[in-house]
Amino acid sequence: MTTTSGGAGGATAPSDQELPTAVEDEVLEQERRRWTPAKIAIWAGIAVLGGLGWVMIALIRGETVNAIWFVFAAVATYLIAYRFYSTYIERKLLKPDDRRATPAEHSENGQDYLPTDRRVLYGHHFAAIAGAGPLVGPVLAAQMGYLPGTIWIIVGVVLAGAVQDYLVLFFSMRRGGRSLGQMARDELGTVGGAAAVIATLAIMIILIAVLALVVVQALGESPWGVFSVAMTIPIALFMGFYLRYLRPGKVGEVSAIGVALLLLAIIAGGWISESGLAETFTLSRTTLAWCIVIYGVVAAVLPVWMLLAPRDYLSTFMKIGTVVLLAVAVVVVRPEVATPAISEFAGRSDGPVVPGPLFPFLFVTIACGALSGFHALISSGTTPKLLEKERQARFIGYGGMLMESFVAIMALVAAISIDRGIYFAMNAPTALTGGTVETAAAFVNQLGLTGVNVAPDQIAGAATMVGEQSIVSRTGGAPTLALGLSQILSQFLGGAALASFWYHFAIMFEALFILTAVDAGTRVARFMLQDAVGTFVPRFRDTSWRTGAWIGTVVMVGGWGGILIMGVTDPLGGINTLFPLFGIANQLLAAIALAVCLAIVARRGTVQYLWIVLVPLVAVAVITVTASLYKIFSPVPGVGYWAQHFAYRDAIAAGRTSMGAARNPAQMEAVVRNTFIQGSLSIVFLVLTLIVIAAATVAALRSIRAGGLPGHEDEPVPSRRYAPSGLIPTPAEKELEKRWLASAGAPSRGGGH
Amino acid sequence: MPAAVVTGWRTVRWWFRGVLGADAYERYLAHHDRSGHDHPPMGEREFWRARIDHQERNPQGRCC
Numbered sequence: 001m002t003t004t005s006g007g008a009g010g011a012t013a014p015s016d017q018e019l020p021t022a023v024e025d026e027v028l029e030q031e032r033r034r035w036t037p038a039k040i041a042i043w044a045g046i047a048v049l050g051g052l053g054w055v056m057i058a059l060i061r062g063e064t065v066n067a068i069w070f071v072f073a074a075v076a077t078y079l080i081a082y083r084f085y086s087t088y089i090e091r092k093l094l095k096p097d098d099r100r101a102t103p104a105e106h107s108e109n110g111q112d113y114l115p116t117d118r119r120v121l122y123g124h125h126f127a128a129i130a131g132a133g134p135l136v137g138p139v140l141a142a143q144m145g146y147l148p149g150t151i152w153i154i155v156g157v158v159l160a161g162a163v164q165d166y167l168v169l170f171f172s173m174r175r176g177g178r179s180l181g182q183m184a185r186d187e188l189g190t191v192g193g194a195a196a197v198i199a200t201l202a203i204m205i206i207l208i209a210v211l212a213l214v215v216v217q218a219l220g221e222s223p224w225g226v227f228s229v230a231m232t233i234p235i236a237l238f239m240g241f242y243l244r245y246l247r248p249g250k251v252g253e254v255s256a257i258g259v260a261l262l263l264l265a266i267i268a269g270g271w272i273s274e275s276g277l278a279e280t281f282t283l284s285r286t287t288l289a290w291c292i293v294i295y296g297v298v299a300a301v302l303p304v305w306m307l308l309a310p311r312d313y314l315s316t317f318m319k320i321g322t323v324v325l326l327a328v329a330v331v332v333v334r335p336e337v338a339t340p341a342i343s344e345f346a347g348r349s350d351g352p353v354v355p356g357p358l359f360p361f362l363f364v365t366i367a368c369g370a371l372s373g374f375h376a377l378i379s380s381g382t383t384p385k386l387l388e389k390e391r392q393a394r395f396i397g398y399g400g401m402l403m404e405s406f407v408a409i410m411a412l413v414a415a416i417s418i419d420r421g422i423y424f425a426m427n428a429p430t431a432l433t434g435g436t437v438e439t440a441a442a443f444v445n446q447l448g449l450t451g452v453n454v455a456p457d458q459i460a461g462a463a464t465m466v467g468e469q470s471i472v473s474r475t476g477g478a479p480t481l482a483l484g485l486s487q488i489l490s491q492f493l494g495g496a497a498l499a500s501f502w503y504h505f506a507i508m509f510e511a512l513f514i515l516t517a518v519d520a521g522t523r524v525a526r527f528m529l530q531d532a533v534g535t536f537v538p539r540f541r542d543t544s545w546r547t548g549a550w551i552g553t554v555v556m557v558g559g560w561g562g563i564l565i566m567g568v569t570d571p572l573g574g575i576n577t578l579f580p581l582f583g584i585a586n587q588l589l590a591a592i593a594l595a596v597c598l599a600i601v602a603r604r605g606t607v608q609y610l611w612i613v614l615v616p617l618v619a620v621a622v623i624t625v626t627a628s629l630y631k632i633f634s635p636v637p638g639v640g641y642w643a644q645h646f647a648y649r650d651a652i653a654a655g656r657t658s659m660g661a662a663r664n665p666a667q668m669e670a671v672v673r674n675t676f677i678q679g680s681l682s683i684v685f686l687v688l689t690l691i692v693i694a695a696a697t698v699a700a701l702r703s704i705r706a707g708g709l710p711g712h713e714d715e716p717v718p719s720r721r722y723a724p725s726g727l728i729p730t731p732a733e734k735e736l737e738k739r740w741l742a743s744a745g746a747p748s749r750g751g752g753h
Numbered sequence: 754m755p756a757a758v759v760t761g762w763r764t765v766r767w768w769f770r771g772v773l774g775a776d777a778y779e780r781y782l783a784h785h786d787r788s789g790h791d792h793p794p795m796g797e798r799e800f801w802r803a804r805i806d807h808q809e810r811n812p813q814g815r816c817c
Contacts, residue, residue: 110784111807120771127772133817211817244805248798251775252766304812305805312815316773374816382813520815527812543810586817 019739021719022098023732031730032087043083050076057341058147064336067413071331074154074409078402081158086166086398093601093609094170096390101719103176103385113177115388118395118723124386125400127316128378129165130323131513133368134404136214136477138412140579141365142423143353145343146416148362153412156370157405160616164590165375166397167597167613172380173387174713180380180593181528184692186712187599192695196592197532199688200377203585204525205556206681207374209563210582211514213574216288216564217476218507223281224273224467226288228504229511231265232311239310255313262314266504270467289568292518293561299519300526300553308519315516318509326410326485329492339416344449352428352447354576355638360627364583369408371620373589375401377524391725414484421445421454422462422471426480429573430473431661440472467500475575482506522560526552566674571667580631581678587624588689591617595696602700605708621693628686632679641679648672777804
């Protein structure tokens with residue numbers, strides 16, 4: 001992990017040393033406390049607008065509510081939380097010191113340790129943390145109505161998600177960019193550390209599996225989607241060869257070509273779906289699942305330059321591009337939302353999309369966007385090695401997560417702007433809808449939802465509109481989101497003629513984000529596995545050892561691939577059984593990350609502000625433990641894995657050959673097997689996380705009793721550079737920056753501008 | 754007004770290149786310059802190969 005430090009010894013610039021490397025804390029404090037009339041007016045305006053937004057979405061009960069109010073409520077809350085709560089955390093808990101050099105500065109190596117302009121790093125960090133997660137969870141949670149999801153996404157990010165990202169980023173930065181696993185070992189000792197690593201690996205397997213399942217559900221029986229997503233592979237390969245042999249380093253150029261080819265692939269997909277080739281590209285979900293498993297192995301062992309690096313460029317380009325496009329479209333189109341604030345399913349536990357009562361299942365269904373443990377893996381490791389100044393951790397960590405939350409809000413808006421009848425026809429599993437437009441319409445209409453009466457030709461019409469053969473039981477969230485987006489975007493650009501293009505555009509970028517996460521996740525997990533096994537068999541530590549790499553890859557792909565195949569073939573419908581496990585796993589990872597933060601904060605001795613960590617930790621622990629207990633012990637077969645397991649086992653023992661959604665003995669056996677695996681995973685996750693939380697609590701109590709203990713932070717190294725902390729510099733920061741620019745030039749901007 | 758448009762375009766371009774990592778070689782040169790090594794910097798092609806090799810050994814996660 002150590003790197004050759006190029007910058008530490010060499011970057012002496014005598015004239016710079018006269019300049020301070022930080023704005024004095026008192027000066028910043030004074031600026032913060034000085035309330036000019038303009039400042040008061042701006043913040044009062046933000047507060048009023050946000051309050052108005054909340055009143056409109058939470059209290060006013062009209063026929064419809066305009067989507068713009070969601071934007072106002074969310075953005076105003078984010079701004080207020082960022083301005084007041086995140087600075088509170090900064091001042092009281094973390095106390096960054098700009099006179100200390102960050103790892104990027106003191107270990108600069110021109111590669112992964114590199115001081116990066118904060119605005120660039122913000123985009124970079126956002127592209128690393130955001131993906132399909134915040135786009136999918138809110139869609140599924142929309143069955144409960146829009147209000148519970150909206151509140152959780154916004155309040156959750158302010159008090160939990162952004163706090164986690166910020167704390168992990170800061171603590172990792174103070175430790176040379178150490179990974180979450182390494183910090184867990186340092187803080188929690190051998191047992192807690194080992195439990196954290198095993199839990200992380202197991203959680204990564206389920207996360208990748210469910211993400212892959214979302215792609216399969218979106219592409220199954222869709223020649224258009226299959227063709228355009230499959231084309232991303234040759235496009236990425238072309239980009240890889242271009243960068244390697246034709247024009248090395250022309251990343252911007254090749255990305256632009258790649259995106260153009262991508263758009264062409266989407267258009268060509270439309271031609272394919274209407275041509276004789278449509279048959280060839282119509283693949284069953286099981287075939288697709290196997291394709292993704294094979295792809296996963298190949299992508300993980302191919303050289304990075306061929307597939308992974310170029311795909312990452314495409315994915316980054318699309319992430320930034322689509323988020324901007326989406327935000328502009330929502331603001332311009334301002335769709336009317338006809339979904340009720342709180343739906344009939346909010347008070348029941350038999351929702352067809354994801355089963356279980358609102359608490360805790362809404363809070364695990366929406367993981368990314370409110371609180372995502374996976375981010376802890378990015379906030380430790382990658383981003384801290386790029387931070388230019390300590391104070392920038394707040395903008396990157398807390399601020400970056402606010403942006404992801406905003407993406408989740410926009411996904412929610414898209415999902416609730418489509419007709420509710422169609423929403424349920426798309427998101428209920430085939431076991432309930434029967435798979436045809438007639439049976440789906442009958443199913444939806446008998447749900448007894450107010451104002452919902454969908455006709456079969458309405459569902460068929462929606463499918464034709466977006467160029468699909470069928471949209472019935474397109475579970476997984478991605479197709480619903482794509483339908484919502486295509487409605488919004490076609491009102492913004494292109495009209496009805498482009499609806500099918502926008503639908504497949506949305507499917508394409510979701511698949512692209514997910515496949516990037518699958519590639520990169522498999523590789524990261526393989527390295528983690530090799531590192532863990534290396535403790536016992538040292539040879540595995542050598543990641544360039546081919547045999548070890550193959551074994552590690554096959555084990556990881558086998559893990560997620562097995563769960564993927566299980567989900568695809570599940571007679572009960574894979575998404576509704578597996579998605580809760582995905583959410584629980586992601587939140588458990590958050591619990592682990594926050595537990596590590598708890599131990600660190602207690603060690604620092606700042607006990608009176610421990611509540612900042614305890615609030616999200618206790619909340620997420622209660623949510624995930626309750627959800628896990630439901631999944632393990634609930635006697636309701638739709639909710640509890642084991643209840644389902646024993647119900648089917650008893651039925652088989654009683655000689656029955658079909659029950660519920662399982663129509664033959666083989667399907668009965670499949671349910672018994674799947675529920676056994678799902679139930680066992682629930683128990684494993686829960687036990688490991690409880691071990692980590694217990695270890696963290698013990699470590700924290702020991703530190704508190706001792707009144708703080710020496711920490712594991714790196715020795716401070718004096719900084720020799722300066723840059724402002726937030727997006728907009730304060731006057732004092734601007735002044736100091738100007739002096740630095742005059743004497744040394746823009747430090748992190750590099751060469752050509 | 755055109756001057757503002759040009760500046761705006763340049764800023765967007767600078768930002769996007771940074772986020773993508775397209776400016777990595779320029780930043781490596783700047784880093785090399787700053788750190789005062791006495792050996793010459795890597796050539797562009799050589800640098801990108803080294804960078805990819807580095808990524809090969811240090812995979813970076815991409816989140817959901």
